Amino acid sequence: MSNSPQCAYIGLGSMGKSMAGHIAKKLESLNYPSLLAYNRTRERAQVLKETHPVEVAESLKQVAESADIIFSCLLNDAAVVETVNSLKPYLKPGAILVESSTISPALAQSLAAELKQKDVSYIACPVVGPPVQAASGSLTVLLAGPAEARQQVLPLLDQVIGKKVINLGQDVGESLRLKLCANFFVTSVVEVVAEGMTLGEAAGVGQEKVKELLDSLFPNTLFGIYAGRMLNNTYRNEIAFPISGAQKDVGHITKMAKENGVSLPVTEIFLENAKKVQEKQGNIDLSGIVGNLRVKAGLGFDLENKKAKLV
Ligand SMILES: NC(=O)c1ccc[n+]([C@@H]2O[C@H](COP(=O)([O-])OP(=O)(O)OC[C@H]3O[C@@H](n4cnc5c(N)ncnc54)[C@H](OP(=O)(O)O)[C@@H]3O)[C@@H](O)[C@H]2O)c1
Numbered sequence: 001m002s003n004s005p006q007c008a009y010i011g012l013g014s015m016g017k018s019m020a021g022h023i024a025k026k027l028e029s030l031n032y033p034s035l036l037a038y039n040r041t042r043e044r045a046q047v048l049k050e051t052h053p054v055e056v057a058e059s060l061k062q063v064a065e066s067a068d069i070i071f072s073c074l075l076n077d078a079a080v081v082e083t084v085n086s087l088k089p090y091l092k093p094g095a096i097l098v099e100s101s102t103i104s105p106a107l108a109q110s111l112a113a114e115l116k117q118k119d120v121s122y123i124a125c126p127v128v129g130p131p132v133q134a135a136s137g138s139l140t141v142l143l144a145g146p147a148e149a150r151q152q153v154l155p156l157l158d159q160v161i162g163k164k165v166i167n168l169g170q171d172v173g174e175s176l177r178l179k180l181c182a183n184f185f186v187t188s189v190v191e192v193v194a195e196g197m198t199l200g201e202a203a204g205v206g207q208e209k210v211k212e213l214l215d216s217l218f219p220n221t222l223f224g225i226y227a228g229r230m231l232n233n234t235y236r237n238e239i240a241f242p243i244s245g246a247q248k249d250v251g252h253i254t255k256m257a258k259e260n261g262v263s264l265p266v267t268e269i270f271l272e273n274a275k276k277v278q279e280k281q282g283n284i285d286l287s288g289i290v291g292n293l294r295v296k297a298g299l300g301f302d303l304e305n306k307k308a309k310l311v
Pocket of ligand 1: 010011012013014015016039040041044073074075076078079082083100101102103127128129130131240241242245
């Protein structure tokens with residue numbers, strides 16, 4: 001690989017557009033060739049080009065034929081399989097694929113083995129943190145794969161897309177398994193906050209006071225972030241983590257738990273709530289599961305923010 005590799009980014013959704021933007025600026029600062037940006041819906045790459053130093057790639061074939069390091073962040077297992085299959089015939093020997101989607105650990109392992117046959121290194125690089133943290137370059141990056149390739153890509157990730165990199169060694173399944181543990185915590189916190197907010201409201205304390213308490217007990221954490229979304233009923237208009245995404249991740253989490261003989265009762269309850277809310281409200285933000293609990297407690301799905309009303 002040359003000393004100034006050609007890099008590409010595939011998948012410019014809520015997460016990918018920000019990560020690609022940070023990497024593009026880093027490449028510019030290193031005087032490397034401009035990032036090649038590709039998205040299935042081409043307009044998204046054009047939009048990124050308006051604000052960042054990127055070149056728009058017209059096809060996955062072009063990406064594979066040109067790039068030494070390819071980053072990607074795609075919706076789910078199917079999107080990753082489809083994309084890798086399109087890239088595969090054209091990938092350069094010695095290339096590195098740095099994959100950030102939340103996919104099953106088994107898929108990551110099988111793609112790594114498949115690409116190794118073509119002398120392509122697969123790095124699993126799932127990220128922890130919402131789109132707002134992707135935008136501020138403060139994600140937690142979970143890195144696994146061949147050591148030499150990890151070393152090559154680290155300067156394009158550490159303090160670029162993330163403030164913290166956790167190295168997990170050679171087995172790409174490891175970083176996906178840790179990512180699923182992370183999303184176990186996120187979905188469980190959402191369930192607990194939704195229950196606590198509903199309890200406070202139904203018992204007459206009021207959800208504003210519950211949020212104030214959470215901010216003091218667990219400052220600057222997911223507790224306060226999700227309590228804020230529930231308090232202000234932002235789940236329909238600001239979809240940071242759609243219910244469908246959480247359901248996809250919970251599918252992987254429950255499979256991993258089953259394979260390892262672990263029972264996850266909070267996850268089961270969360271999933272039930274998520275399913276009911278999606279049926280009635282569509283694919284809103286995860287924080288919307290509070291509505292189901294509110295209704296069960298005899299309250300309205302959306303509650304008025306009394307504090308805001310008083311101000
Ligand atoms: N959102 C979060 O809070 C968060 C946090 C950490 C990790 N993640 C993970 O990061 C990944 C991306 O999440 P996101 O929130 O950025 O999702 P998103 O906004 O829905 O973006 C999905 C991206 O995947 C592309 N895509 C979907 N299906 C495809 C297919 N069949 N072939 C090719 N491209 C396809 C989309 O292209 P189009 O523009 O053409 O639709 C888009 O670029 C997911 O695996 C998610 O679990 C998300």
